Amino acid sequence: MTKPSHRRGKIVDDKILASTIAVIEETGTLSIKVGRVAELAGVNKTTIYRRFPKREDLVLAALQAQADTSIPIPDSGNLREDLLAIAIAVRSSVVAPLGRALLSASANASPELAELRPAFWSRRFSAAADVVRRAHLRGECGQVDDPELLVELMAAPIHFRATQIGTEITDDFLELQVARALGAIT
Known part of the structure; x- marks a missing residue:
């Protein structure tokens, strides 16, 4: 206790x-x-x-x-569902007021605070990459050499739309990013 x-x-x-x-x-x-x-x-x-x-x-x-x-890390037992849940959570986080404030603040951060970005993102992508590692252990996909990069490749277009283009991040767009990620490993 x-x-x-x-x-x-x-x-x-x-x-x-x-x-x-x-x-x-x-x-x-x-x-x-x-x-x-x-x-x-x-x-x-x-x-x-x-x-x-x-x-x-x-x-x-x-x-x-x-x-x-x-952004909780899902564990549904299905890689596609887990990646889609991550993509939905990323979208929710980048369009929420806090997410927008963090993205804006991060872009204008002091050098000391800018140094924190790699540790923050490394931890987030490592946790999300566990989804890919678990899928491999279940036999859903082969060994992925860099699962963090796979998750990063899926999340990057979502962030780009939120921060650079400002266009809507639709469910279809999220499905496309998941399909691209899955296509990279199957």
Whole structure:
């Protein structure tokens, strides 16, 4: 059983991370003010700095926590269904207000925050690539040398439409991206 202090610590951490996301949404930037996060979380700035010594650590932790909950990794037992679920979740995330704020903020991030992007995306693509690895173990597809790249190839056009073209990301478009990903490995 978790000690009460650990539960309280988790509650405080969750408040801090949620407040960080709220500040990112509020400002549209990743260059957040820790004082504003502390105010929203109802904690002192020192509480935040004890947990996250650098602002960049706080931002990355908040983005990871948000991504972990906003884009769950499916496990339906069917590769096509799982890839489609990922594509739908990616679309939902990039068209949501927070997703748009994060994409905009990420494009204009400071050099320190820009350095966080590879770690963030690596973790997301690695988790999504587990879908492909599980499909291989079930015999749905052969060994895929770079499953992260396969997921990246499927997700990139969705991001491109959201950030560059601004055209609607339809269900048919998502189906096409899944078909292309499957075509690359079958």
